Amino acid sequence: MISSQEALEIILANALPFGEERIPFLEATGRILKESIYADRDFPPFNRVMMDGIALAYQRVADGQTQFYIENIQAAGSPQRTLENPHNAIEVMTGAILPEGTDTVIPYEKIELLDGVATLHEGKVTPNQHVHFQGTDRTKNDELIPKNTKITPVEMGLLATVGIKEVLVSKVPKTLVLSTGDELVEVDQIPAQHEIRRSNVYTLMSLLAQVHIKSDEQHLPDNKPLLKKKIKQYLNTYDCILCSGAVSKGKYDFLPEVFDELGVQQHFHKVKQRPGKPFWFGSKGSCSIFAFPGNPVSTFVGALYYFSAWYTKGLGITPKETKAVLTEDVIFKPELTYFLQVKLKSNSGSLEATPIRGNGSGDLANLALADAFLILPANQEKFNKGTLYPLVQYR
Numbered sequence: 001m002i003s004s005q006e007a008l009e010i011i012l013a014n015a016l017p018f019g020e021e022r023i024p025f026l027e028a029t030g031r032i033l034k035e036s037i038y039a040d041r042d043f044p045p046f047n048r049v050m051m052d053g054i055a056l057a058y059q060r061v062a063d064g065q066t067q068f069y070i071e072n073i074q075a076a077g078s079p080q081r082t083l084e085n086p087h088n089a090i091e092v093m094t095g096a097i098l099p100e101g102t103d104t105v106i107p108y109e110k111i112e113l114l115d116g117v118a119t120l121h122e123g124k125v126t127p128n129q130h131v132h133f134q135g136t137d138r139t140k141n142d143e144l145i146p147k148n149t150k151i152t153p154v155e156m157g158l159l160a161t162v163g164i165k166e167v168l169v170s171k172v173p174k175t176l177v178l179s180t181g182d183e184l185v186e187v188d189q190i191p192a193q194h195e196i197r198r199s200n201v202y203t204l205m206s207l208l209a210q211v212h213i214k215s216d217e218q219h220l221p222d223n224k225p226l227l228k229k230k231i232k233q234y235l236n237t238y239d240c241i242l243c244s245g246a247v248s249k250g251k252y253d254f255l256p257e258v259f260d261e262l263g264v265q266q267h268f269h270k271v272k273q274r275p276g277k278p279f280w281f282g283s284k285g286s287c288s289i290f291a292f293p294g295n296p297v298s299t300f301v302g303a304l305y306y307f308s309a310w311y312t313k314g315l316g317i318t319p320k321e322t323k324a325v326l327t328e329d330v331i332f333k334p335e336l337t338y339f340l341q342v343k344l345k346s347n348s349g350s351l352e353a354t355p356i357r358g359n360g361s362g363d364l365a366n367l368a369l370a371d372a373f374l375i376l377p378a379n380q381e382k383f384n385k386g387t388l389y390p391l392v393q394y395r
Contacts, residue, residue, distance in 0.1 A: 001270040003378065004337035007281070010267050011306050014283055015313035018171040018239070025159045028151045030212040031169040032315045037145040037155075040162045042135035047098035049074070050130040054111060054118050055102035056089040058127040066120045070113070074099050089118055098131055105130035148317050170315045173239035173288075175215040177204045178231075180246040180255070181222060181294065199364060200244040200292075200299045207303055208242075211311060215242075222246070224254045232262055235287050242303060245294030248278040255291050256280055264289060272378055273337040275361035276302045295361035301339045301373055305392050323388045324353035324374060330383040337378045339392070341370040353391065371395040 002010075020034045049055065056068055068089035074081050076095035083090055083101030090099045098105070104127055112119045138144065144158050151159075151169070159167060179201045187197050201217050208215045218234075220227055227246075234241055246255040247269070256269060264284040271279045276298035280291035288310065292302040312319050324344060332338045342353035353374045358366025372393040376383050383389070 001272055001277075002268050004271055004273045004375075007268055007271045007273075007279070008306065008309060011281060011310050012313050014267065014281075014288060015310045016286070017316060018173055018314045020168055021171050022166050022168050025156065025164055025167045028159070028167050028169055029153065029156060031151050031172075032317055033145060033147060033149045033151055033155070033167065034170055034316075035168040036143050036147045037158065037162060037164065037167075039138045039140055039142045039144055041140050043137035043139075043142075043161075044132055044134060046080075047134050048132040049076075049092045049094060049096045049098055049105055050132050051105055051107040052094050053092060053105050053107035053109075053130070054089040054113075055083075055092045055099050055105050057083065057086050057102055058104040058125070060087055061104070061120070061125045062127075068118045068120075070116050070118060072099075103128055103131065148315075150317070172211075172213050173311070173314065174237070175208060175213050175240045175242065176234055176238045177201050177208070177215050177217045178234070178241055178243045179217075179219045180227065180243070200294065200296055203296065203300055204242050204244065204303055207300075211308070213311075222254065224258065227254055228258045228261060231258055235262065235264070235284050238287055240307075241287065241289045242307065243289065243291040244299045245292075247280045247291045248293055259289065259291075271337075272335065273339065274334065275339065277336070279306070281306070293361070296364035297341075297358075297361040297367060300367065300394075301392070304373070304394055305339070305375075322351070322391045322393060324351035324372070324391045326374065326383060326385055326387050326389060327352050327354045329385050330355060330376065331381060332376060332383065333381050335378050338376040339373040340376055341366060342372055342374045342391075343369065344371040344391075344393070344395070351391065353389070 054068065065087065070091055071084060071088040072081050073091040074096045076093045080097045081090060081099045083099050086101060090102065092105060106125060107130065110121050110123060145155050149155060179198055183195050191197055198219060205215050205217060220230055243255060246253045259266065259282055264282045266282045269280045270277055275295065276293055278293045279302050282289050290307050292299040330340065341356045341358060343356050345352045356366065356370040372391050375390040375392065
């Protein structure tokens, strides 16, 4: 049995890049960018009017002129006009190019416009006001989005702005979520007294969906020949298999035997942690297999912590470590890493973690009361209030 840290290191050592693919930018939200994006022209690409009003030459205002004849209108999207008479003004709309011969915009609220003549209200006018000058945000060929950025709606807007219809992103692994057990029935069935509905598979699929993996799912009974036949097919089809159940010491926990007989390399089986000690991890070719214990909290924390780390490394990005302050003393005597369920609260810029104690790894309902797991190390028994510990957050 190995430590949680050793298990994580082994998993990360077996995380290979997923490769790259070019996809329509409209499908790229949430994906990881695999190329830098550069400005194809200045931002803004012209001297841009920032408010509806009039554009004029500031020197006329500095000379004391207060009335300006409106000689034309500059609409947004229209070619640039030129101020013919420097003593006049041009009406301008927000987003329009600043007319040639003008350098200052005065909003409608600061003028009176009557019979084609704009009269300035009393008030300070500054040169270049309300003009967004060309290239003040970015200049042509500036990097706008660095490689390995997660694409959010902000990046989507930038991709559209520079005219990129297809974008290079990291591939996501083709993933199967596999549940086993004769005690499990479908969600729409009424379980007998000795049965329960399948829940772990949907927890895992939802977790995968949050990181933009569209997974397949299968359920197999506790039948070793059938398990072996089906898993042999899955190993040649998927990049990753997430299993729930059948990895402990029970008479019908066939998965470790099946994996061994199919030539899957076992990297470890059993981790010094609670919950989730019987966790099994292995690989064959390009397929990685995460086999979590069947209790729902064990499956959830295992996928949240270990699979997420494997997936993040395969994408080529480095996750940020989050920590939280324990709000009360905790005693935990077993020499195991303890994934403690906690409720989070922000206080003066720091996260506070309050333990939410449930009834063990089978208490799925208790997860709804918590927000995260605080990782308490295996080398001590008392964990003191006010101490920072690493956090695995799911809300």
